[in-house]
Amino acid sequence: MLIQQTSTSLIDTLGHRRQQLANLIDFPVILWSGSNSPRNFLANPFPFRASSHFLYFAGLPLSNAAIRLEDGKLELFIDDPSPSSALWHGEMPTREEIAQQIGADVARPMAELESWLEDAATLAVQDAATWTQQSQLLNRWVLPQSPPQGIDLELAKAIASLRLTHDEAALTELRKAAAVTVEAHKAGMAATPKAKLEAEVRAAMEGVIIAHNMTTSYNSIVTVHGEVLHNEQYHHPLQPGDLLLADVGAETETGWAGDVTRTWPVSGKFSSTQRDIYNVVLAAHDACIARIHPGVEYGDIHLLAATVIAEGLVELGILQGNPQDLVEMDAHALFFPHGIGHLLGLDVHDMEDLGDLAGYEEGRERSDRFGLSYLRLNRPLRPGMLVTIEPGFYQVPAILNDANIRSKYQNVVNWQRLSEFADVRGIRIEDDVLVTAEGSEVLTAALPNDADTIENLVGS
Amino acid sequence: MLIQQTSTSLIDTLGHRRQQLANLIDFPVILWSGSNSPRNFLANPFPFRASSHFLYFAGLPLSNAAIRLEDGKLELFIDDPSPSSALWHGEMPTREEIAQQIGADVARPMAELESWLEDAATLAVQDAATWTQQSQLLNRWVLPQSPPQGIDLELAKAIASLRLTHDEAALTELRKAAAVTVEAHKAGMAATPKAKLEAEVRAAMEGVIIAHNMTTSYNSIVTVHGEVLHNEQYHHPLQPGDLLLADVGAETETGWAGDVTRTWPVSGKFSSTQRDIYNVVLAAHDACIARIHPGVEYGDIHLLAATVIAEGLVELGILQGNPQDLVEMDAHALFFPHGIGHLLGLDVHDMEDLGDLAGYEEGRERSDRFGLSYLRLNRPLRPGMLVTIEPGFYQVPAILNDANIRSKYQNVVNWQRLSEFADVRGIRIEDDVLVTAEGSEVLTAALPNDADTIENLVGS
Known part of the structure; x- marks a missing residue:
C-alpha cells in the first residue's frame, strides 16, 4: 500500500x-x-x-x-x-x-x-x-x-x-505510465544485440518498469513470432534475420496504464522487404494520428488504417485492385485482422470489464464483418479520451492457409509476390494518443518509430 | 504452453x-x-x-x-x-x-x-x-x-x-531453480552501488529470472526494512548505512521453486554492529545445516537455531542469562519470531494448500508457544526432502515496543545495549537444503554467505 x-x-x-x-x-x-x-x-x-x-x-x-x-x-x-x-x-x-x-x-x-x-x-x-x-x-x-x-x-x-475522458490528475498518471513505457522500449532495443532469447529482451524491458516501482499493465508480448497476436511465449532464440515485436506497457502504482508496441530488426538492420512493409504500417499509423480530432468517428480511423494498408500493399504488388474496393471486401484484414486500437486508462482496454458499454456508443453493436469484428472502440472522439493507434501487418498461417479464405481472395492477392516477403511475419506500431481540443497529443511521442532511428537505437 | x-x-x-x-x-x-x-x-x-x-x-x-x-x-x-x-x-x-x-x-x-x-x-x-x-x-x-x-x-x-521427497526429475528442476535464484542474488548485489531505490535492486534480480524464462516463485521481498517480515513495498531509498534484505526465488517453467534470502550492506561495508549480528545469524544457519541428517527432527533444528541465536545475543550482551533457559522462555523469539524454514518443491511453502497436512507428521499440531507457533514443518527428516534453513534477527517495533512483552522480558534483555544495534533492523540468511542419505546438500551453495565475500560481491 x-x-x-x-x-x-x-x-x-x-x-x-x-x-x-x-x-x-x-x-x-x-x-x-x-x-x-x-x-x-x-x-x-x-x-x-x-x-x-x-x-x-x-x-x-x-x-x-x-x-x-x-x-x-x-x-x-x-x-x-x-x-x-x-x-x-x-x-x-x-x-x-x-x-x-x-x-x-x-x-x-x-x-x-x-x-x-x-x-x-x-x-x-x-x-x-x-x-x-x-x-x-x-x-x-x-x-x-x-x-x-x-x-x-x-x-x-x-x-x-x-x-471515458480523463481529468488532469488522471493525465498526470497516464503521462508517467507513458514515460516509463517509452524507457522500457528503449531498453529493449538496446538489449537486443547481446540477447540470445526473447526472454532476455523482455527482462530488459520489464526491468525498467520494475525499477520505477511500477508493474506491467498486461502480460508482455516480446516475440520474433509477431504473427501470433497474443504470443506469451518468450523462449524463441533471436536470429539475425528476425523482426522482434514488443508490446509492453507500464502501470503506475495507482493503476494507470501505458500500452506501446514497437517492432525492430534483431540485427539492427531491416531487410528491404521488412522496411517496405514497416513503412506501410507506419504510414497507416501516422495517417490515423493525423486524423484524430474531436468529432471524428473512431471507426473511420480504423477504416483509414485499412485503406492506407491496402494502398501500400497494392503499391508493393501484394494486393491487386482498387484500395477502397479491397477494404470493402475486407482484403486488408488478411494482413491486419484486428482493430486499430482501444480506450486506455485504468485498464489497458479501458472498462472492458463492462463489455462494450464503454467502447461502443449507445445503440451500436459489434459488426460481424471479418475486418471489423475485433474493433473495440466505436464512438465519436471527444477531448480527454485516450486511445491507442496500433496498425499492423501479419502473415498468420491460420488465415493465409485457410482454403476458404484463399479461394475467396484468390484474385486480389498476388501469392507469388507475397512469398517474397516471407521474412515479415509480424509488425505492429502502437502509440497512446490523447484527443485534445485542437486535435491530438501523442503521449508516447518520445519513442521514435521511423525505421532509420529504430535501427540506430538497436545498434549491433 | x-x-x-x-x-x-x-x-x-x-x-x-x-x-x-x-x-x-x-x-x-x-x-x-x-x-x-x-x-x-x-x-x-x-x-x-x-x-x-x-x-x-x-x-x-x-x-x-x-x-x-x-x-x-x-x-x-x-x-x-x-x-x-x-x-x-x-x-x-x-x-x-x-x-x-x-x-x-x-x-x-x-x-x-x-x-x-x-x-x-x-x-x-x-x-x-x-x-x-x-x-x-x-x-x-x-x-x-x-x-x-x-x-x-x-x-x-x-x-x-x-x-514430501523428491525424485530425480524433480531435483533436476529444483537445481535449475536454485541456480537461477543464485544468479539473481548476485545481480542484486552487483546492482546495489548504483541503485537509489529498493525497486532498482528488485529489477536487477527479477530481470535475471525473466531472462531465463522463469517467474518468481513468490512476491519478492527486497527492502531496507527487513524487520517487516513480508514487506512488499519497494519504494524506499537506499541509504549508505542500510542493510538490504532480499528474499527472492525463481520458479521453473514446470513450476519448481527456489527460495533464497541474503542480506547485504548498501554501502558494501557492514558496520561493526551489523557484522556482529550477521555472524550470529550465520552461525545459526551453519549449525542448522550441519545438523541436517535423516532421522533428525526438523523441530529440533528450529530449536538449535534458537539456541545459537540466544548464545550469540548473550555473547553480545543483548540477552542476559543461560541460553537454554532463554530459549525455553522464548526470549530468542523477540528477535527471531518465525520458524527456521519449510518444505520446498512445486510450492515455495510446499503443499501449504493442504494446511499442515504435509508439514506436520500425523498426530502433531502447531504449538501455541510464541517461539514455535510459526513453525511450518514438524517431521523427522528423510532423504529426498528439500527444506529451507532461514534464521534471522529482526527488531520488530510491534514486538519490542509491546508493553506486555517488555515487562515479561524485562530482566533478560539489556535494552541499553540493544539500542547500540539500532542500525540492524532485519537480517535473514536462507538456503535450500536437500536431505541426503549422508546428511545434506545445499542446492544454493554457489551463493556465498560469509560477510567478507558478500561485501566483495556488493562492491562500492
Missing part, C-alpha cells in the same frame, strides 16, 4: 469525480476494492490489483476495503490493521489516516458495511472472495462475467461516461 | 509417480489444471499458474485441462485448440500430441469428463472458475479454503507422502 503525503489535489480530484457521479445518478453506490487472488496457495497470491472503478473514486490501491458514494459524499469502509499484521506487514496507516488522505467524510470498519447497503448499486470485482462477498451482502448475484442489470447497469453507464 | 520434444524420461517419471499413487489408494483421482485468474478484466489475466498437484502428475503447465489417474493409468482431458485460438495464440499442440508427450493412455475432450467422475477424489484448485467447475461436476463443495474430507482427504495424504 502507498503511504503518501496528504495531497490536496488528490482530495480535490476525488471530490470532483464524486460530484460528477452524483450529477448522473440518485442512488447510493458501493464499490469494493477487492482482495488478493491466490496463485498456488492462499498465502502465495498474485500481486494485489485493486478494482479500477474503486481506484477511480478512492485513488489508492487499498485491499479489502469499500467506499460508499452518495450525493458527492465519500464513506470509507476498511479495518484497522491487526496487531499481527504489524509483524508481517509493518506499521500500516490507520483507518482514520487513510480517510484523511482521500478526503473521506466518514470512516467505518468493514463489519458496518452491511448496515449501509440499502438500495445501493455496485459493480462486480474480479476476485472470487470479493464477488462472493458482494453477492452475499447485497443478496443478489454480482458476477464479473455477467453484465450489470438494473441500478448496477445505470451505475455502469454513469461511470463509463466519466471514465 | 511448453512445446517440448517428447521426453522418455518425463514419461517414465510421470508413470512412476502414478504407480506410487496407485500403491497408496484404490479409487480414481481427477486433478484439474486450473484456468487464468482475471486481474482487472477477464481478458487481462494474471500469468497462468497450473495447480501444483496437476503439475506433479502431468508434468506440463496446461490450462483448462484435467487428468484422471486410476491403477497407474493416465487419461488426459483437454480440448483441441479452436480455429480462432490459432489467430491469437498461434499453432498449439493437439490433444493427441500432448497425450503423447506426457505418456497418457487415453485422451478425450473436456466435455467427456463428466462421464468419468464416479467415485473420484480430487483436490481444490485455487482459481474460482475451476473450483466452481469441480464443485458442479462432482456435486459437492470443492473449495480451496476448506480442508479436504473423505476420499479427498485420503488422496491429499497420499499425494503429500509422495511429494
Whole structure:
C-alpha cells in the first residue's frame, strides 16, 4: 500500500469525480476494492490489483476495503490493521489516516458495511472472495462475467461516461505510465544485440518498469513470432534475420496504464522487404494520428488504417485492385485482422470489464464483418479520451492457409509476390494518443518509430 | 504452453509417480489444471499458474485441462485448440500430441469428463472458475479454503507422502531453480552501488529470472526494512548505512521453486554492529545445516537455531542469562519470531494448500508457544526432502515496543545495549537444503554467505 503525503489535489480530484457521479445518478453506490487472488496457495497470491472503478473514486490501491458514494459524499469502509499484521506487514496507516488522505467524510470498519447497503448499486470485482462477498451482502448475484442489470447497469453507464475522458490528475498518471513505457522500449532495443532469447529482451524491458516501482499493465508480448497476436511465449532464440515485436506497457502504482508496441530488426538492420512493409504500417499509423480530432468517428480511423494498408500493399504488388474496393471486401484484414486500437486508462482496454458499454456508443453493436469484428472502440472522439493507434501487418498461417479464405481472395492477392516477403511475419506500431481540443497529443511521442532511428537505437 | 520434444524420461517419471499413487489408494483421482485468474478484466489475466498437484502428475503447465489417474493409468482431458485460438495464440499442440508427450493412455475432450467422475477424489484448485467447475461436476463443495474430507482427504495424504521427497526429475528442476535464484542474488548485489531505490535492486534480480524464462516463485521481498517480515513495498531509498534484505526465488517453467534470502550492506561495508549480528545469524544457519541428517527432527533444528541465536545475543550482551533457559522462555523469539524454514518443491511453502497436512507428521499440531507457533514443518527428516534453513534477527517495533512483552522480558534483555544495534533492523540468511542419505546438500551453495565475500560481491 502507498503511504503518501496528504495531497490536496488528490482530495480535490476525488471530490470532483464524486460530484460528477452524483450529477448522473440518485442512488447510493458501493464499490469494493477487492482482495488478493491466490496463485498456488492462499498465502502465495498474485500481486494485489485493486478494482479500477474503486481506484477511480478512492485513488489508492487499498485491499479489502469499500467506499460508499452518495450525493458527492465519500464513506470509507476498511479495518484497522491487526496487531499481527504489524509483524508481517509493518506499521500500516490507520483507518482514520487513510480517510484523511482521500478526503473521506466518514470512516467505518468493514463489519458496518452491511448496515449501509440499502438500495445501493455496485459493480462486480474480479476476485472470487470479493464477488462472493458482494453477492452475499447485497443478496443478489454480482458476477464479473455477467453484465450489470438494473441500478448496477445505470451505475455502469454513469461511470463509463466519466471514465471515458480523463481529468488532469488522471493525465498526470497516464503521462508517467507513458514515460516509463517509452524507457522500457528503449531498453529493449538496446538489449537486443547481446540477447540470445526473447526472454532476455523482455527482462530488459520489464526491468525498467520494475525499477520505477511500477508493474506491467498486461502480460508482455516480446516475440520474433509477431504473427501470433497474443504470443506469451518468450523462449524463441533471436536470429539475425528476425523482426522482434514488443508490446509492453507500464502501470503506475495507482493503476494507470501505458500500452506501446514497437517492432525492430534483431540485427539492427531491416531487410528491404521488412522496411517496405514497416513503412506501410507506419504510414497507416501516422495517417490515423493525423486524423484524430474531436468529432471524428473512431471507426473511420480504423477504416483509414485499412485503406492506407491496402494502398501500400497494392503499391508493393501484394494486393491487386482498387484500395477502397479491397477494404470493402475486407482484403486488408488478411494482413491486419484486428482493430486499430482501444480506450486506455485504468485498464489497458479501458472498462472492458463492462463489455462494450464503454467502447461502443449507445445503440451500436459489434459488426460481424471479418475486418471489423475485433474493433473495440466505436464512438465519436471527444477531448480527454485516450486511445491507442496500433496498425499492423501479419502473415498468420491460420488465415493465409485457410482454403476458404484463399479461394475467396484468390484474385486480389498476388501469392507469388507475397512469398517474397516471407521474412515479415509480424509488425505492429502502437502509440497512446490523447484527443485534445485542437486535435491530438501523442503521449508516447518520445519513442521514435521511423525505421532509420529504430535501427540506430538497436545498434549491433 | 511448453512445446517440448517428447521426453522418455518425463514419461517414465510421470508413470512412476502414478504407480506410487496407485500403491497408496484404490479409487480414481481427477486433478484439474486450473484456468487464468482475471486481474482487472477477464481478458487481462494474471500469468497462468497450473495447480501444483496437476503439475506433479502431468508434468506440463496446461490450462483448462484435467487428468484422471486410476491403477497407474493416465487419461488426459483437454480440448483441441479452436480455429480462432490459432489467430491469437498461434499453432498449439493437439490433444493427441500432448497425450503423447506426457505418456497418457487415453485422451478425450473436456466435455467427456463428466462421464468419468464416479467415485473420484480430487483436490481444490485455487482459481474460482475451476473450483466452481469441480464443485458442479462432482456435486459437492470443492473449495480451496476448506480442508479436504473423505476420499479427498485420503488422496491429499497420499499425494503429500509422495511429494514430501523428491525424485530425480524433480531435483533436476529444483537445481535449475536454485541456480537461477543464485544468479539473481548476485545481480542484486552487483546492482546495489548504483541503485537509489529498493525497486532498482528488485529489477536487477527479477530481470535475471525473466531472462531465463522463469517467474518468481513468490512476491519478492527486497527492502531496507527487513524487520517487516513480508514487506512488499519497494519504494524506499537506499541509504549508505542500510542493510538490504532480499528474499527472492525463481520458479521453473514446470513450476519448481527456489527460495533464497541474503542480506547485504548498501554501502558494501557492514558496520561493526551489523557484522556482529550477521555472524550470529550465520552461525545459526551453519549449525542448522550441519545438523541436517535423516532421522533428525526438523523441530529440533528450529530449536538449535534458537539456541545459537540466544548464545550469540548473550555473547553480545543483548540477552542476559543461560541460553537454554532463554530459549525455553522464548526470549530468542523477540528477535527471531518465525520458524527456521519449510518444505520446498512445486510450492515455495510446499503443499501449504493442504494446511499442515504435509508439514506436520500425523498426530502433531502447531504449538501455541510464541517461539514455535510459526513453525511450518514438524517431521523427522528423510532423504529426498528439500527444506529451507532461514534464521534471522529482526527488531520488530510491534514486538519490542509491546508493553506486555517488555515487562515479561524485562530482566533478560539489556535494552541499553540493544539500542547500540539500532542500525540492524532485519537480517535473514536462507538456503535450500536437500536431505541426503549422508546428511545434506545445499542446492544454493554457489551463493556465498560469509560477510567478507558478500561485501566483495556488493562492491562500492
